[in-house]
Amino acid sequence: MQEPTLLLLTALADEPRHGYAIAREVEAISGGRVKMRTGTLYGALERLLQQGLIEVHREEVVDSRLRRTYTLTPPGRAALAAEAERIAATAREATRRLGVSGEAATA
């Protein structure tokens, strides 16, 4: 799972959001670092729908504009939780090793 996808799922973790709101949220979460293109966004949304990790929460028309709201499914929440733990473990290991080799081999 790549970063844009991970951030997309994270953007849906606290509450349902529609596509455009997800894009803004992803940018906010990443501190402005990741600006999700619509190609990536709607492509990923379609893929995640088919994988059953997200589902359409609601479809409404606001100001004559369609707004499709997405939400995480239970498998989606589980996948995000698992992925978060996985990368956290990898990050810890990387940090630990970087620290260890810099030290005077205390252990």
Add this chain to the structure above:
Amino acid sequence: MQEPTLLLLTALADEPRHGYAIAREVEAISGGRVKMRTGTLYGALERLLQQGLIEVHREEVVDSRLRRTYTLTPPGRAALAAEAERIAATAREATRRLGVSGEAATA
């Protein structure tokens, strides 16, 4: 940066290793989850050399077999440290949001 590349750099974080040893180390770090194919391995090695994140540490012949050892460059260590911090932050945010929406909206 994708997971295989991140794990490759992590495998080099504590000490220099040659290609095949990196592959085994990556598998160990990921708990057997990620089995790096040689295509990915040598492709990534070539790419990272050109990016200046790793460099050839030593070339020796052991049992009539060539063994090329790689090590992280200072930019490579910096890149790995930055990436580790980045993904750790994303993981924290994902976990936080997953927890929050599951709670009875205490905040």
Add this chain to the structure above:
DNA sequence: TCACTATATGTCAGTCACCGGCATATGTAG
């Protein structure tokens, strides 16, 4: 002896997520 596994390096075609650009439509601000 023959087959298989481990060690060790490499190439190459194919896949798939992501990128960048474009298209479309409405409401609002200047």
Add this chain to the structure above:
DNA sequence: CTACATATGCCGGTGACTGACATATAGTGA
């Protein structure tokens, strides 16, 4: 009337990763 924010969507191209193949030596088990 132009430009921007909102909102969704398509499409060609890139590039990391996959899976299979190739090569060579040393050790192990049948």
